[in-house]
Amino acid sequence: MLIRPEAPADEPAIDRVLRDAFAARSHTNHAEVAIVRALRDHGDLTLSLVAEVSETIVGHIAFSPVSVAGRHDSWFGLGPLAVRTGVQRQGFGSALVRYGLEDLRLRDAIGCVVLGDPRFYGRFGFLSDGRLRYKNLPARFVQRIVFRGEPPTGDITYARAFDLA
Numbered sequence: 001m002l003i004r005p006e007a008p009a010d011e012p013a014i015d016r017v018l019r020d021a022f023a024a025r026s027h028t029n030h031a032e033v034a035i036v037r038a039l040r041d042h043g044d045l046t047l048s049l050v051a052e053v054s055e056t057i058v059g060h061i062a063f064s065p066v067s068v069a070g071r072h073d074s075w076f077g078l079g080p081l082a083v084r085t086g087v088q089r090q091g092f093g094s095a096l097v098r099y100g101l102e103d104l105r106l107r108d109a110i111g112c113v114v115l116g117d118p119r120f121y122g123r124f125g126f127l128s129d130g131r132l133r134y135k136n137l138p139a140r141f142v143q144r145i146v147f148r149g150e151p152p153t154g155d156i157t158y159a160r161a162f163d164l165a
């Protein structure tokens with residue numbers, strides 16, 4: 001497996017991975033393709049990584065800037081994350097998360113938030129302490145990793161591409 005930043009030629013393959021991975025999910029309105037495209041168009045796709053096997057893209061992860069309590073200082077949001085249905089549970093999703101978090105650290109990020117299942121994201125060090133809020137989502141799904149400084153308190157605002165969600 002190779003993990004690398006997306007290249008322009010990867011865009012159709014990334015769309016296919018997102019469509020395939022989220023097709024069966026009920027908690028979404030299937031806007032993931034449009035969200036990633038809008039992030040790219042708006043210059044908000046801070047980090048876009050693909051997992052590749054034998055030159056086929058099987059997974060994708062996006063990171064984009066978020067504001068926390070109205071402050072825009074090097075906090076990022078993880079998502080969407082997608083692995084093709086035929087190759088899930090083989091470590092691709094975890095590898096994408098770990099690679100992405102390490103890259104953010106190297107960029108001097110302050111922290112990263114994610115909205116998702118704590119049983120999956122907890123293994124990477126994501127934690128819900130109840131201080132961060134996202135709309136009316138239950139607190140346990142609103143998680144963060146702090147790379148430096150104090151854990152923040154307040155509302156998370158994602159890039160405008162996520163208004164499509």
Ligand SMILES: CC(C)(COP(=O)(O)OP(=O)(O)OC[C@H]1O[C@@H](n2cnc3c(N)ncnc32)[C@H](O)[C@@H]1OP(=O)(O)O)[C@@H](O)C(=O)NCCC(=O)NCCS
Pocket residue numbers: 021022025079080081082083084087088089090091092093094095116117119120
């Ligand atoms: C979530 C997802 C990215 C995980 O990718 P993956 O390559 O299958 O994950 P890995 O193989 O690295 O890790 C698998 C582990 O995650 C767990 N896991 C996978 N999906 C999970 C989920 N939705 N909730 C809880 N745990 C999950 C598995 O139980 C497994 O744990 P185990 O090995 O201890 O049994 C993939 O299942 C996917 O694309 N799902 C559909 C899209 C989605 O829900 N994306 C996340 C929300 S943005």
